[in-house]
Amino acid sequence: MKKKDLILAGAVLLLAGILALALRLPKTENGNTMKVTVDGEVYGTYSLAENQTVKIQTGHGTNVLVIENGSVHMEEADCPDGYCKRQGTISRVNETIVCLPHKLVAEVESDGSTTDDADDAPDVIVK
Amino acid sequence: MRDSRTASRKIALCAMLMALAMIFSYVEVLIPINLGVPGIKLGIANLVVVVGLFFFPAGEVLMISVARILLMGYLFGNGMSILYSLAGGLLSFLVMFLLKHIKGFSITGVSIAGGVTHNVAQICVAALVVQNRKLFYYLPALLVAGVITGMLIGILSDRILSAVKREGRKSSSR
Numbered sequence: 379m380k381k382k383d384l385i386l387a388g389a390v391l392l393l394a395g396i397l398a399l400a401l402r403l404p405k406t407e408n409g410n411t412m413k414v415t416v417d418g419e420v421y422g423t424y425s426l427a428e429n430q431t432v433k434i435q436t437g438h439g440t441n442v443l444v445i446e447n448g449s450v451h452m453e454e455a456d457c458p459d460g461y462c463k464r465q466g467t468i469s470r471v472n473e474t475i476v477c478l479p480h481k482l483v484a485e486v487e488s489d490g491s492t493t494d495d496a497d498d499a500p501d502v503i504v505k
Numbered sequence: 506m507r508d509s510r511t512a513s514r515k516i517a518l519c520a521m522l523m524a525l526a527m528i529f530s531y532v533e534v535l536i537p538i539n540l541g542v543p544g545i546k547l548g549i550a551n552l553v554v555v556v557g558l559f560f561f562p563a564g565e566v567l568m569i570s571v572a573r574i575l576l577m578g579y580l581f582g583n584g585m586s587i588l589y590s591l592a593g594g595l596l597s598f599l600v601m602f603l604l605k606h607i608k609g610f611s612i613t614g615v616s617i618a619g620g621v622t623h624n625v626a627q628i629c630v631a632a633l634v635v636q637n638r639k640l641f642y643y644l645p646a647l648l649v650a651g652v653i654t655g656m657l658i659g660i661l662s663d664r665i666l667s668a669v670k671r672e673g674r675k676s677s678s679r
Contacts, residue, residue, distance in 0.1 A: 379611055379613045379614070379659075379660075379663075380609060380610065380611045380613075380614065381609070382609035382610050382611075382614055383610055383611050383613045383614030383617065383659075386610070386614050386617055386618060387614075387617050387652050387656060390617070390621050390648050390651070390652050391648070391649060391652055393648060394644075394645040394646075394648035394649050394652075395645070397644055397645045397648070398645035398646075401641075401642055401644075401645065402642075415635070415636070415637055417635070417636060418635065418636020418637060419636075458583070459544070461544050472639065472642060473642075474637075474639045474640070474642060476631070476635065476637075476640060478585070478631055478634065478635065479585065481634055481635045481636075482635070483635050483637045483639060483640070485637075485639050
């Protein structure tokens, strides 16, 4: 390897680091809604506060997303590659699960009142 | 007589390299890489393109690369997978071709640039397909993956290049 090769590799890694910081830093708190888009259009928005199973049936195929304890994962999908099922669970704002063959994106959002606030609120007020 | 022999030689060589590239992309499925982003591949087929750029005219290498993508796509993929591969293959070829002509970069640097631009092209196509900019959140991971896989393929290419050159010298001195 020559010097310029290493400079190139270093420059790309540096760029990746800067991008990662710029993209992740502003919002790393837990979100409270999941927005599902298909073909770039909003399919539905679901609350992360309640555990639920969201079945998405479109012309591209079927995906089943499960919301459990404030985080989302792809439970089932009939896409050919199945990559979406291997993307793990997401719970932070701007994290996504993508199913490319079905042109589906599930993203975590925050509508202002975070789940943390809800947790902080007292269940019962005792005088 | 002489011309037709070199032409057949060229056709046979291109066909052989294309077959090799196809076997590489077939074998690749057996080597999973987990970097948190699904679908990352080592890009072994790129070995043929990288090494090829240093031996053959660019047009022939481009033809081998495009033919491999189309054939693999029709055999094992679908229209969409061809679109992704073609975007990655064409952009990385262009960048590698240009970088090869800039002084100071070795075959490893060329391969790194190829790996990175391949991933950038694919994420762009993916973002266009799903119509969602959030996909670019995967860009940092894909850049890092491109550097790592590009470097591995580059180091391998470097070894192949020097081995082939050594053999070439031996046979020409005979």
